Each structure stands twice: as C-alpha cells, then as structure tokens.
Amino acid sequence: MEVRAVTFLLFMGHLASAAKLGVVQTEGGAVEGRSKSTGLFSSVDVFKGIPFADVPQRWEKPKPHPGWNGVLKATQYKERCLQINLLQTKTQGSEDCLYLNIFVPQGTKLSRNLPVMVYLFGGAFLLGASNDVEFLGQSLYDGVELADRGTVIVVTVNYRVGTLGFLSSGDHRMPGNYGLWDQHAAISWVKRNIDKFGGNSDNLTIFGQSAGAASVSYQMLSPYSRGLFRRAISQCGVALSPWAHQREPLSLLKKIASKVGCWRTDVDLMLTCLKMTDPVGLTMAGKIDILLLLGQGVVMDLLELAPVVDGDFIPDEPSKLFSNTGQFDYMAGVNSMDGHIFAGVDVPSINQNEANTTQAQVRAVLAGLTKEKSGPILDRAEELYSATWGSPPDPSKLKKSVADIETDFLFLVPTQIALKLHAKYSSGGRTYSYLFNMKTRIPGFPKWVEAEHAEDLQYLFGKPFSFSLAYFPRHRDLSGYMIKYWSNFARTGDPNIGESRVPVQWPRFTNSHQPYLTINHRMSKSSVSYDLRADYVHFWTSTYSNQTITQLNQD
Structure with a gap:
C-alpha cells in the first residue's frame, strides 16, 4: 500500500511539473521563462523582458523589433523607460525600454484559450514601469497571484513617459x-503572439490605474483600437480627467526648450535643437517644481505632460470620441479618497491634528480647481461642500471636504461622465461602475481617511496572499473579491459570471439605471447603491460647463 501511495504521489508530481511552456516561439524569436510553483498541482510560467518593439527613436512612433537568434532567456526585468526618480533628484532607466512581461497560470495540463489582461501602469505620465515598486524581490505589478487565482494570463508593459513620451509641438x-503609441504597439504584439502562450487573442482586456487608467481610456477612444481588444478597466482615471489632457503643448515645449538651452523663435530650429539634446537633460526638464505653488493654486496645475489631440491617434477632443468606445465592455471606478494625496499637498493642515483648516483654504482649493476667483459658481460650490460641516464647523469634516473636493474634481466626476458617455454610445458593450473604499493602511493619516490613491492595487495583484504576514484575513477576503470580479469580467464581459463565484451580484450601469458596487472586505447586498455622489456630480456637470458636459448633454 505504501509503495503504491508513493508511486501515485510521484506520478502526480510528474503531472504537476509537466505543465510548463518551456521554449515559446514568438514573431521575433524563441523565448524561455521560468516556472514558479503556486501549489501542489499549479504553477505560473513567468516571462520577463520580451521586446515588443525596437529601441525607439527620439519622438517617433515605435517600430517592429528586428528579432533575435537563438533562445532569449526571459528571466529578468528590463530597464524602465528613461524618467525622473520619485524624489526628482536624478533620472533612471534607458531609452531601450520597450519590453513586456507575461504571467501564464498552469495546472496539470498546459493552459489553452485563456483570457488575457494587459496592464498599463500609472505615474502621472512622468514615471513608472511594468515592474515598479519592488518589495522583498517582488514588484507591485507582479502578476503571479492574479494569474493563478483568476486563471487569466497577465501581461505588464513598459511605455515611454515624461518629455520623451509626451512632449508635443501641437502639430x-x-x-x-509616443507613450500611447508604445502601449498600442504592446497590445498589438500581445494580440499577434499570445496564442503561443496559451492565451485567447480574441479575448483581451486592458486595465490600468491613474495615468494608466487614463491611458486605457485613450486606447478605447482611438480609432486604431477597433478590433484590437474586447474589454477595458479604468481604475482611478479617465481621458476626461483634467490632469490627463495637455491643452497647450507648444507653450510647454517652449518652456522645456528654455530649460535645456534650445529656445528659438523659429519652432523648426527649436525642435532640431531638442532632438540633439542629451536625453537625461530633457528628462530632468520635465520634473514637477512643487515650490512654484507657494500656497498659490493647486498641484494639479503642475501636471503638464500628458496626451494631446494629435489629429491621428487621438483625432479630436476626447469627449467627442466616445462613439468609438461602444464596442468594448467597460468597467470603471475610483477610490473613495483618490484626491487625498493631492489635497494634502495643497492644504497640508488637513493631515495635521494640531492645525486647523480654514473655510478660506477650502474656498481657495475650489478657486484653484475651477479657475473661478469669485462669483456665483464658486459660492454654490462652497455652499455644497460646507453643507455637512455643522455650526460651528466640525474640524475633521472641514478637512475631509478638501479631500472630497479634489477626489470629485480630479477623479470621481470625470469617471462618472465617462461611464455615462460609454453607456450612451454602447453598441453592445456593457458598463459597470464601482467605488473602492477600504480603509487606508497608510500609517499616520487621520482616522477619516479611507482608500488612498493606488491602494486598490495591492489587493488586485494579490499582495495579501504573497505577503500574508503583513496583512489580516479581511485583506485577503478583499483581495479575493477583486481578483474574482476582475478576472470574471476579463473572461466574459460580466464581473458576475466566470470561473469564480462572487459575493454580490454587480448590476450593469445604463443610461436610465446607474448602480455602482462598493468594494471592500464587507461585501453584501447593501454594497450595491445608486447614483454615486449624485448631488456633486450634478453640480459639476450642470454648473461647471466644458466641452465634456456639452457632449454628455447632447441628444
């Protein structure tokens, strides 16, 4: 009996280890990754640093990679695209950076026909990488847990950022x-090659967070994306977000040129000089100068490098391109305090227990965002956000209002408009709205702070499982819920239907019916609500008019 048991275990172990892709033939050549065990009969094949395009030329679209001989050992992440570091003191990365990483879940048999999820990182279009924020040898965007638990192929990609990715003359x-073109090239490479890794090239979902979420939105809007992917997820950002659209590119180009000694009255000569300038100097010239605020304006004004209307990839104002998005299933949402990190820069006292935040400071934030120094619009905005303060004003509610204002203006309202426009122009694509509001895990913040910007990512990428000692069971519950909803959506276009059973049914968002799902560790029927922050969305969409609102209200 014991001999038979040992034989059986050895046989099963052989089956488990047999499900490895080994060498995979791509259009550029053969690649070989490594297998990471995730259980007795499961593993994830990991391929790092596969080139999806050639080394990009300065301010040119990416070109196909020429290919390679032999077998490419895809076992190490490649350098990020040249960018400033987080402290803005120096640069890091390389111009040779157009690489992607693939995570393929395996059971006892090789996977086939799996849904594919392509991730676009965030970082204000200034910084970031496909393997960003490493901790104990693992990237924040490591796709092993999401791939394994969701039974999906995860792909993470690099793209150009900063001045090399988004500087423009406006003509x-x-x-x-250029960063958007890089993303498009990566998605196209996945479309052409992922079947060799066991993926279904007709079932691609793109997803991203912050600037990556806005990038997802731009990819949906572009006419070049027709037929390229089927679904999209925007987490905390859309193309309509005020920080995601560069409106005066030539003015910014002249400012960058002045910093590197290339300013000329003749734009052609200025461009010639810029193309001959050291890339490190060009990259440093695009950094954010926080000192320029000096208590005046808002940090959003310093986020200048972003996509533009180029007449090609983005042929018109984003709000006018939503007819292109109706073919895609779309899921979008925000974190309950996405704007808190920016509000804390604009009004530092909101995070200081010993300091008071004044009504004048709240009004100044509203003025900085709306560009209205006085008048009825500003008065109505102040009246709306002060309604919950009480008399005399509750200090914590007043502070929280600053975070709410910036969350609404920068993230929540633009996302709600994008969802409404998607539902309006839908040609079969389904729409889903969510609010992520798990309590922050960042130490030192006041008790009223909920889900901070980017806090959703640790759960989606399964960190409570891979770093279990750093989390509690409630965090693993939430992580499991997110992976189920996201992977179901990638598989079927419906977050409720797939291989994973979800805790709550998530209703569709339509023109006449606008539910949203509140996502945290306590999921129940009460997690479904309607008309997210309707009074605030109505205020911004009816009072603070712009081209987006006009398009939304057109018949």
Whole structure:
C-alpha cells in the first residue's frame, strides 16, 4: 500500500511539473521563462523582458523589433523607460525600454484559450514601469497571484513617459502621444503572439490605474483600437480627467526648450535643437517644481505632460470620441479618497491634528480647481461642500471636504461622465461602475481617511496572499473579491459570471439605471447603491460647463 501511495504521489508530481511552456516561439524569436510553483498541482510560467518593439527613436512612433537568434532567456526585468526618480533628484532607466512581461497560470495540463489582461501602469505620465515598486524581490505589478487565482494570463508593459513620451509641438512636426503609441504597439504584439502562450487573442482586456487608467481610456477612444481588444478597466482615471489632457503643448515645449538651452523663435530650429539634446537633460526638464505653488493654486496645475489631440491617434477632443468606445465592455471606478494625496499637498493642515483648516483654504482649493476667483459658481460650490460641516464647523469634516473636493474634481466626476458617455454610445458593450473604499493602511493619516490613491492595487495583484504576514484575513477576503470580479469580467464581459463565484451580484450601469458596487472586505447586498455622489456630480456637470458636459448633454 505504501509503495503504491508513493508511486501515485510521484506520478502526480510528474503531472504537476509537466505543465510548463518551456521554449515559446514568438514573431521575433524563441523565448524561455521560468516556472514558479503556486501549489501542489499549479504553477505560473513567468516571462520577463520580451521586446515588443525596437529601441525607439527620439519622438517617433515605435517600430517592429528586428528579432533575435537563438533562445532569449526571459528571466529578468528590463530597464524602465528613461524618467525622473520619485524624489526628482536624478533620472533612471534607458531609452531601450520597450519590453513586456507575461504571467501564464498552469495546472496539470498546459493552459489553452485563456483570457488575457494587459496592464498599463500609472505615474502621472512622468514615471513608472511594468515592474515598479519592488518589495522583498517582488514588484507591485507582479502578476503571479492574479494569474493563478483568476486563471487569466497577465501581461505588464513598459511605455515611454515624461518629455520623451509626451512632449508635443501641437502639430505634425512633433505630434506627441509616443507613450500611447508604445502601449498600442504592446497590445498589438500581445494580440499577434499570445496564442503561443496559451492565451485567447480574441479575448483581451486592458486595465490600468491613474495615468494608466487614463491611458486605457485613450486606447478605447482611438480609432486604431477597433478590433484590437474586447474589454477595458479604468481604475482611478479617465481621458476626461483634467490632469490627463495637455491643452497647450507648444507653450510647454517652449518652456522645456528654455530649460535645456534650445529656445528659438523659429519652432523648426527649436525642435532640431531638442532632438540633439542629451536625453537625461530633457528628462530632468520635465520634473514637477512643487515650490512654484507657494500656497498659490493647486498641484494639479503642475501636471503638464500628458496626451494631446494629435489629429491621428487621438483625432479630436476626447469627449467627442466616445462613439468609438461602444464596442468594448467597460468597467470603471475610483477610490473613495483618490484626491487625498493631492489635497494634502495643497492644504497640508488637513493631515495635521494640531492645525486647523480654514473655510478660506477650502474656498481657495475650489478657486484653484475651477479657475473661478469669485462669483456665483464658486459660492454654490462652497455652499455644497460646507453643507455637512455643522455650526460651528466640525474640524475633521472641514478637512475631509478638501479631500472630497479634489477626489470629485480630479477623479470621481470625470469617471462618472465617462461611464455615462460609454453607456450612451454602447453598441453592445456593457458598463459597470464601482467605488473602492477600504480603509487606508497608510500609517499616520487621520482616522477619516479611507482608500488612498493606488491602494486598490495591492489587493488586485494579490499582495495579501504573497505577503500574508503583513496583512489580516479581511485583506485577503478583499483581495479575493477583486481578483474574482476582475478576472470574471476579463473572461466574459460580466464581473458576475466566470470561473469564480462572487459575493454580490454587480448590476450593469445604463443610461436610465446607474448602480455602482462598493468594494471592500464587507461585501453584501447593501454594497450595491445608486447614483454615486449624485448631488456633486450634478453640480459639476450642470454648473461647471466644458466641452465634456456639452457632449454628455447632447441628444
């Protein structure tokens, strides 16, 4: 009996280890990754640093990679695209950076026909990488847990950022959007090659957070994306977000040129000089100068590098391109305090227990965002956000209002508008709205702070499982819920239907019916609500008019 048991275990172990892709033939050549065990009969094949395009030329669209001989050992992440570091003191990365990483879950048999999820990182279009924020040898965007628990292929990609990715002259001479073209090239490479890794090339979902979420939105809006992918997820950002659209590219180009000694009255000569300038100097010239605020304005004004209307990839104002998005299933949402990190820069006292935040400071934030120094619009905004303060004003509610204002203006309202426009122009694509509001895990913040910007990512990428000692069971519950909803959506276009059973049914968002799902560790029927922050969305969409609102209200 014991001999038979040992034989059986050895046989099963052989089956488990047999499910490895080994060498995979791509259009550029053969690649070989490594297998990471995730259980007795499961593993994830990990391929790092596969080139999806050639080394990009300065301010040119990416070109196909020429290929390689032999077997490429895809076992190490490649350098990020050249960018400033987080402290903005120096640069890091390389111009040779257009690489992607693939995570393929395996059971006792090789996976086939799996849904594919392509992730676009965030970082204000200034910084970030496909393997960003490493901790104990693992990237925040490591796809092993999501791939394994969701039974999906996860792909993470690099793209150009900063001045090399988004500087533009505003015309055909330097149209811009090079980072968006890189993303498009990566998604296209996945479309052409992922079947060799066991993926279904007809079932691609793109997803991203912050600037990556806005990038997802831009990819949906572009006419070049027709038929390229089927579904999209925007986490905390859309193309309509005020920080995601560069409106005066030539003015910014002249400012960058002045910093590197290239300013000329003749734009052609200025561009020639820029193209000959050291890339490190160009990259440093795009950094954010927080000192320029000096208590005046808002930090959003310093986020200048972003996609532009180039007449090509983005042929018109984003709000006018939503007819292109109706073919895609779309899921979008925000974190309950996405704006808190920016509010804390604009009004530092909101995070200081010993300091008071004044009504004048709240009004100044509203003025900085709306560009209205006085008048009825500003008065109505102040009246709306002060309604819950009480008399005399509750200090914590007043502070929280600053975070709410910036969350609404920068993230929540633009996302709600994008969802409404998607539902309006839907040609079969389904729409889903969510609010992520798990309590922050960041130490030192006041008790009223909920889900901070980017806090959703640790749960989606399964960190409570891979770093279990750093989390509690409630965090693993939440992580499991998110992986189920996201992977179901990638598989079927419906977050409720797939291989994973979800805790709550998530209703569709339509023109006449606008539910949203509140996502945290306590999921129940009460997690479904309707008309997210309706009074605030109505205020911004009816009072603070712009081209987006006009398009939304058109018949």
